[in-house]
Amino acid sequence: MSRARAASPPTTTMITLALAKGRIYEEALPLLAAAGIRPAEDPEATRKLVVATSSATLRLILVRAADVPTYVQYGAADLGIAGSDLLAEHGGQGLYQPLDLGIARCRMAVAVPEAFDYAAAVQQGARLRVATKYIRIAREHFAAKGMHVDLIHLYGSMELAPLVGLADAIVDLVDTGGTLAANHLRAVEDILAVSSRLIVNPASLKLKRAAMAPVIDALRKASHG
Ligand code: ATP
Ligand code: PRP
Numbered sequence: 001m002s003r004a005r006a007a008s009p010p011t012t013t014m015i016t017l018a019l020a021k022g023r024i025y026e027e028a029l030p031l032l033a034a035a036g037i038r039p040a041e042d043p044e045a046t047r048k049l050v051v052a053t054s055s056a057t058l059r060l061i062l063v064r065a066a067d068v069p070t071y072v073q074y075g076a077a078d079l080g081i082a083g084s085d086l087l088a089e090h091g092g093q094g095l096y097q098p099l100d101l102g103i104a105r106c107r108m109a110v111a112v113p114e115a116f117d118y119a120a121a122v123q124q125g126a127r128l129r130v131a132t133k134y135i136r137i138a139r140e141h142f143a144a145k146g147m148h149v150d151l152i153h154l155y156g157s158m159e160l161a162p163l164v165g166l167a168d169a170i171v172d173l174v175d176t177g178g179t180l181a182a183n184h185l186r187a188v189e190d191i192l193a194v195s196s197r198l199i200v201n202p203a204s205l206k207l208k209r210a211a212m213a214p215v216i217d218a219l220r221k222a223s224h225g
Pocket of ligand 1: 104
């Protein structure tokens with residue numbers, strides 16, 4: 001007589017979404033809510049880095065904005081929300097980018113001190129010192145223009161660099177232009193329109209398609225109004 005096999009417990013597929021605190025989180029929150037995803041606690045108030053949500057099968061991990069593509073690339077997160085600036089800097093290898101969420105919109109630009117004649121410097125083939133967090137994007141931008149530049153890698157507050165003689169120019173994000181104006185700088189070249197994208201680990205999508213597809217669809221609907 002064969003013994004009845006014990007029923008195996010139902011397996012739940014946990015999906016992990018990586019995003020950064022601050023601007024991206026705040027702007028993503030309404031989209032997540034529209035997709036039925038509400039964090040169980042306020043990421044700005046907790047020191048936890050893994051946060052449960054109203055969905056038993058979706059959790060958030062809170063990482064630095066620049067680290068989101070890396071977590072998703074290696075499959076430590078199945079999904080992520082990342083600025084297209086940081087995706088361009090990362091290179092985007094090993095990532096699907098199915099959705100422009102249309103949040104955290106700004107642009108990336110070259111900026112110089114108000115009195116600096118950038119056009120003349122370019123025409124004369126001057127070798128400029130350029131401070132930026134976006135080394136790869138800046139290198140590609142100036143290479144495409146045939147300009148020789150010395151890049152100085154900073155991690156923030158790029159607008160300070162020309163004011164104290166560290167650089168002639170910066171490559172940074174501009175939204176209202178308020179930070180440039182407050183520091184007597186002006187944008188002289190646009191490089192990239194920036195917004196945040198949903199990014200997906202391709203292997204996760206294969207393995208967890210049934211669980212992930214509804215989340216991606218809900219975010220698509222939420223972001224397209
Ligand atoms: P960290 O705090 O880890 O250094 P960060 O300063 O890059 O990260 P945020 O300022 O929150 O973090 O920026 C995250 C993303 O938001 C950027 O990668 C960009 O896509 C977008 N972003 C940054 N600044 C602006 C802005 N002024 N207006 C609109 N979107 C912006
Ligand atoms: C971003 C960016 C610019 C500023 C541009 O900085 O690096 O400094 O916003 O926005 P604006 O054109 O509206 O002034 P953020 O405020 O995120 O500060 P941080 O990157 O130094 O954290």
